[in-house]
Amino acid sequence: MVAPKVLGEEFYAQDTVTVARGLLGKLFLYHHPAGLTGGRIVETEAYLGAGDPACHAARGQTARNAVMFGPPGRAYIYQIYGMYFCLNIVTEPEGIPAAVLVRALEPLYGVELMQQNCPRREQRDLCRGPARLVQALGLTKELNGVSVVTGPLRVLDDAPAALPGEIIATTRVGINQGHELPLRFYLAENPYISRK
């Protein structure tokens, strides 16, 4: 197989919707201390920055969302509901606080390790949902702000011969504001997405 290439910072500097759609089908990998974990990105959501009421950065910069104001290609990992974490990748040029939320992966690498992280969970459910995939991959808040270009987290362009099905755009999940916008993207008819 051809050596997959790591997506560069210029990919993430594009507009957020382009990056969210472009990430579908890419490989997301984490060089976990106990081994490699990761899979194919099958579901994302776009958060557009200051003008998007659902975005954490809509009301200005804070200690929590500071990573989104930084350069693109960084991981933004935050805790939600006291017990879960969500993984984002910062987009757009530095100073524009936008990001793409990675909502679901198709598990491909380190499946045994991921099942150790999530006992009693079917393989199909390992990474089906933003908090689940963070837990399965073994990501922690310590990784907040690390580069996905040069750090232990990587996104590879594996250039799959054919994306299975087309890309569906629909509304975002779990938010109260801005939910009328079609900013959630997933691969049609993929069994690993978090919700139809």
Add this chain to the structure above:
DNA sequence: GACCAGATTGTCT
């Protein structure tokens, strides 16, 4: 299968 309530803690008002 659909719907509902609880868990649990960092962050912001």
Add this chain to the structure above:
DNA sequence: GACAATCTGGTCA
């Protein structure tokens, strides 16, 4: 003090 880009387990049909 209220809330949050969620998940799990319970109940009812």
